[in-house]
Amino acid sequence: MAEKHASTIEQIKDVIYKSCLYQDDLEWNSWLDMCSDDYHYAIRAFSPEIRADMEYMGGGLEYMKSLTQMLPKHNTDNSPLKRHCTVYKVEVADDGKSASATSSFVVYQTMLDGINSHVDAGESRLFLVGRYNDKFEISNEGVKFSDREVRLDTRRLDKGSHWPI
Amino acid sequence: MSARNHEQWTSPPKLAEGEWVDSRIYSDQTIFEEENEKIFKHAWIPVCHESELKDAYDFRTMTIANEPVIVVRGKDMQVRAFLNVCPHRGNMIERRPSGSFKEGTPSGTPKRMTCMFHAWQFDMKGKCVYISRQEEGYQDRLCTADVGLRELKCEVYFGGFVWVCLDDDIGMTVEDWAAGALDCLAPSLNEEPLEVFHYHKAIIPCNFKLWHDTNCEFYHDFLHYHNRITGFNDAYFARKNSGFKNGHINVGSFEVQYDNYEGFHSREELSFPHLPPNHWYMIDMFPGVNFNLRGSALRCDLMTPLGPDKVMIEFRGLGLASDTPAERQTRIDHHNSIWGPFGRNLHEDLLAVTAQGSCMHPSAEKRNILQGRHENETIHDENGMRHYYHEWGRWLNRSPSNPDEEFDEALIAAASAKPAEVQANA
Structure with a gap:
């Protein structure tokens, strides 16, 4: 089965990695152009404190477009984030029209203006650890994200981020 | 006058007493330690919400003024608070942020708070119910009745928040405090x-x-x-x-x-x-x-x-x-x-x-x-x-x-x- 869908699996890996580069470079429109009309995005984590699953951010395609357009109006920590992602598992449906993928990621933050730039700027810090749980729609036009769950291990979020991860 | 020199910069502002504070109150180590001793150890603190302790034997751990605290819901569904410290050797009894004592632990039995260090056990009311090799070590000099946990003042108030105070003599309820x-x-x-x-x-x-x-x-x-x-x-x-x-x-x-x-x-x-x-x-x-x-x-x-x-x-x-x-x-x-x-x-x-x-x-x-x-x-x-x-x-x-x-x-x-x-x- 994997052999049958080998090229699709490679295509999906390429899509995930390309999306990381777009997000790293704050090219939000290019990232969201890779998503289907019914796309849903969520950042979630399990809390051992309240022993419950939690959602930290969530919304459909229109919400994400609106969010990314509005963020430049907000004050933010402009320290760049870089995603290091490895796709561990891709499963393509028998009919070849959908797929899911599991990737591990870490996000590094290279300090710019978040604390005292004279001291901290240029230092890279581990920002987040987690997994991407992705789903895809596959058609003649190619592969599109239909769902992304960012599943965080990190729950101490000192300044967080305005930006989708 | 536009920009100011050091003397002008550090002089009292043209405001009344009480309309500015000295930034040292935000940075001084001695003041910080005094705040813990004189304020946080004597105030009601809402440490968690009762929905975090839904069932009997559920617990949450936290810290007030550097003191480890545990909040537990007893079999009688009452929420109680204790110092999360074993009276034997001062070890922290429960290290997890939350959980249930319904299950046993590697050192202890179900429905007990067990200190993993020497397996002393306590019930949900803070009473010591087991000292390992008690008679061999303490003969009749010390028994379980002598070594209960330190209970803290605790109230569930204002939409189910669990309030704890380290001071036995605070002399007021949370309602009075509010x-x-x-x-x-x-x-x-x-x-x-x-x-x-x-x-x-x-x-x-x-x-x-x-x-x-x-x-x-x-x-x-x-x-x-x-x-x-x-x-x-x-x-x-x-x-x-x-x-x-x-x-x-x-x-x-x-x-x-x-x-x-x-x-x-x-x-x-x-x-x-x-x-x-x-x-x-x-x-x-x-x-x-x-x-x-x-x-x-x-x-x-x-x-x-x-x-x-x-x-x-x-x-x-x-x-x-x-x-x-x-x-x-x-x-x-x-x-x-x-x-x-x-x-x-x-x-x-x-x-x-x-x-x-x-x-x-x-x-x-x-x-x-x-x-x-x-x-x-x-x-x-x-x-x-x-x-x-x-x-x-x-x-x-x-x-x-x-x-x-x-x-x-x-x-x-x-x-x-x-x-x-x-x-x-x-």
Whole structure:
């Protein structure tokens, strides 16, 4: 089965990695152009404190477009984030029209203006650890994200981020 | 005069006593230790919510003034608090943030708090029920009745929050302690059970009072695009900022225009009981607690000072326990859009206090931090902070504007009277 869908699996890996580069470079429109009309995005984590699953951010395609357009109006920590992602598992449906993928990621933050730039700027810090749980729609036009769950291990979020991860 | 030299910069501002504080109160190690000893060990602290302890034998652990604390729900469903310290060798009994004692542990049996070190066991009322090899080691000199846990004062109050106080002699209930500050939200929070749906923590390189200040003053809404666009109308500027006994304050409500922010919508459909649609109340409790109700979601911040320039802030989000899954998701969306770790406002607040902390580290020179705005005790008046530091000065017997001097109640009271022109406009 994997052999049958080998090229699709490679295509999906390429899509995930390309999306990381777009997000790293704050090219939000290019990232969201890779998503289907019914796309849903969520950042979630399990809390051992309240022993419950939690959602930290969530919304459909229109919400994400609106969010990314509005963020430049907000004050933010402009320290760049870089995603290091490895796709561990891709499963393509028998009919070849959908797929899911599991990737591990870490996000590094290279300090710019978040604390005292004279001291901290240029230092890279581990920002987040987690997994991407992705789903895809596959058609003649190619592969599109239909769902992304960012599943965080990190729950101490000192300044967080305005930006989708 | 434009820019100032050092003498001008460090001279007292042209404001009345009590309208500025000395920045050393945000950075001095001795003051920090005094705050733990004289304030945090004697105040009621809402350490968690009862929904975090739903079943008998559930527990939560936390820290107050560097003392490890455990809260447990007994078989009788009563919530009790203890020092999370074994009376034998002073080990921390339970290391997990939460869980259930229904299951046994590697060193102990079910339904007991067991210290893993030497397997001493305690029931949910803090009574020691087992000492390993008791007779061999202690003969008849010491028995289980002699070595119970240290029980702490504990109340479930105000929508199910679990309040703990380390001081046996505090001499007042949580209701007495609140002194009316919670009344504006009590009908909304006490109508039906609440449930925590959100928890995250931040550890910020700044003094805990800087976060509390930010919660106490709304003048900083200039920081928040969201708040400017959804507020900043006549009703917003008319919100009253009121002080209560024991250093608490609250900020009155108005109707937020959520529709003014692109992509956001009215929260009318899920207002908390008795709360007018889209209204927003804020309560700041001395010494470092905040309750914040924006229509459909309640937020609670709890500050745990870790050093003069370090604070842990725990953020909780709560909805109604009776929520349907769809209602809960909507509440979570509302909460996160502003207050989540990736929300519009919280990140901005944390950035601001981090930047303050960068300027007030322990070796920084002292500066004058102004809190002298008078606007008829409305939302951009800084009377909330002045009220807080009046109480703070009393507890530490230090002048907030010169912590080397003793607190002078009469001087502050005289100076904190409203300026004549403000009284005339009131």
